[in-house]
Amino acid sequence: MDYKYLANLIFPDAKPISYYEEKYPERNLKEGAMVTRYAPSPTGYMHIGGLYQSIIGRKLAEQTGGVFLLRIEDTDQKRQIENGVREIVESVKDFDIKFDEGMINETEEIGNYGPYKQSLRKEIYQSYAKYLIEQGRAYPCFCTPEELEEMREKQEKAKIRTGYYGVWAKYRNYPLDDVIEKIKNGEKYIIRFKSMGNEEKKIKHYDVIKGNIDFPENDQDIIIIKADGLPTYHFAHAIDDHLMRVTHVIRSDEWVSSVPLHIDLFKTLGFKIPKYAHTAPIMKEEDGKKRKISKRKDPEAAVSYYHKEGIPSQAVTEYLLNIANSNFENWRKANPDKNISEFNFELNKMSVSGAIFDLVKLLDVSKNVISKYSKEKIYDEVFLWAQRYDEELTEMLEDKEYALKVFGIERGGVKPRKDISKWSDVKNNIYYMFKDKFEKNEIYEFDKITDKEEISKILTLYIEKYYNENDNKQEWFDKIKELSGVLGYAKEVKEYKLNPESYKGHVGDVSTVIRVALTGRKNTPDLYEIMQVLGKDEIINRINKCINR
RNA sequence: GGCCCGUUGGUCAAGCGGUUAAGACGCAGCCCUCUCAAGGCUGAGUGAUGGGUUCGAUUCCCGUACGGGUCACCA
Helix, strand or coil: CCHHHHHHHHCCCCCCHHHHHHHCCCCCCCCCCCEEEECCCCCCCCEHHHHHHHHHHHHHHHHHCCEEEECECCCCHHHCCCCHHHHHHHHHHHCCCCCCEEECCCCCEECCCCCCEHHHHHHHHHHHHHHHHHCCCEEEECCCHHHHHHHHHHHHHCCCCCCCEHHHCCCCCCCHHHHHHHHHCCCCCEEEECCCCCCCCEEEEEECCCEEEEEECCCECCEEECCCCCECHHHHHHHHHHHCCCCEEEEEHHHHHHHHHHHHHHHHHCCCCCEEEEECCCEEEECCEEEECCCCCCHHHECHHHHHHCCCHHHHHHHHHHHHCCCHHHHHHHCCCCCHHHCCCCHHHCCCCCCECCHHHHHHHHHHHHHCCCHHHHHHHHHHHHHHHCHHHHHHCCCHHHHHHHHCCCCCCCCCCCCCCCHHHHHHHHHHHCHHHHHCCCCCCCCCCCCHHHHHHHHHHHHHHHCCCCCCHHHHHHHHHHHHHHCCCECCHHHHHHCHHHCCCEHHHHHHHHHHHHHCCCCCCCHHHHHHHHCHHHHHHHHHHHHCC
16 A cells, blocks of 8 residues: 555546646747736626736736736635626726636637636646645545634644644544545545645745745645645646746735745645736725725725726726836826837836725826827717716717717817716716707806896897807907907906906906806806807807896 | 734835935916816925934834734635
8 A cells, every 4th residue: 555556546537747747838938928817716796906917917928928818716616606707707808908818708718728717627636636645745634624623723722833734734644554444434535735844944935026035934734625626726826827837926915925835835746936926905095094905895896886987997907007017107198199008017116015096096097098089989988888877978979970079179189178087977077068958957157247137238248249150269259358348347367467446357257157158157168169069059049048047 | 823024295106325305196376368177387295113234324234113914625
């Protein structure tokens, strides 16, 4: 009776590992090419942290001529949700992130290093587990969860390190014959890794983001194959990232503390250790304290939140990129029209500690992103958004030709308007440009000039003597000045400021009256452009409505 | 509690032994031949703390405090 016998008893059908080593050869990529991956569990809707990871992984693979793959980590059967893979695939697609390999929907995949879904790789893990058993570096453990719990309590009471290691590892050196006997008797067991590490010794590790970290060596005999035959995260990570020939493991920094274990595993299996990059999580501030942004408490943790709000994916991506590499902001400023793909992302420029998610800043990024869009693009995006979230807005946009005119106000030139930061702002911004919506309006937000007679006088005179739909902007404005002068208002604001006593007000006050009459509001984009879009009939209509109100 | 990691303005942060300690968002003020969004200018607001090392420390070392992560047949 030897290890080989035991290995065969446990995994009689497992292929030798050489089969897999040959099946998944080293990738033939150019020097420096990075193979990265996004490896989520399909347990719910996509999290902003996942998006963050995928943006980074995608960028790095892209700029080095490498490969970015999507691997589904579904080894925990209990936590699965229905359509979990689809949720991930589609969320990521919304952000324009493409995978070179991996799952493309619930059941299909692309690439030669699959399967890319862990539950489908069961026999691969078992082959490697068998190999470790043969080598005497893994063994079955018959402890029940209750037994383990008891052990932990004992350790805690005695104030010693908890876990399954050294003398506490009950089945580590259990007589082989007895082990075989137990198995033959049908006793339940799991497979544990036999660590040769020494907790007293330190290992030096270099993390691409965190820098040098020293840890004690791993000496825990962790579970590698669970009772259901599937691997634990740690084991799957070692096998998959090796076989998929991943060069850079980019993952959230909650994993740093498992690095010694992972190194132990890689070394024992004879695998080359990948580079690790542990990213700081995105945080949220609450009661003056930082905490990780959470799916349960924070709506903005869900990627879908940004779609509902109508924040363009590009804006979210740029904001996240900015958290990841803060020099992105300067790059964007210097290269306003370049595609993100031209930005050179660097892992080692990432911050070591987590940044608080700043929605206000995101909105500012978004505002700038949107300001660069053409009116056609804005129309398309807003329409798409409205169809999903706002019925009234959808109706307003039905006359595309008119809507394009509205979106064209102060847009397309060198100094585009920056008043939209999310699509959900749009309706309110353009509401008064639509005849039937405006007509429902009863409120005029007059400012300095509020006297009804004075208002009527200004409007009447304007419409009768000064308004001409064929005027260009300069002529149009000169006439308002003239009108102001005639009625006792200063033609220039500066002049008014010098001698406020000599005037009733200034041009600004007069044009505000016209603005309010035409839009109901005292703050709007350029009045001249608005009037161009509204057209003569509607202008006269609205002015009369205001006079006769 | 053990083990790891971190701490520059309200937020994101640059610099990495000698700087008037960048920049962005936010905030306040002013300017810009109509308001607003912008844009321009100006301003307020910063290296947790105590010790070292050094001619000099935000930058290097140690302690303290505070914050974060992790200690599952979850990932």
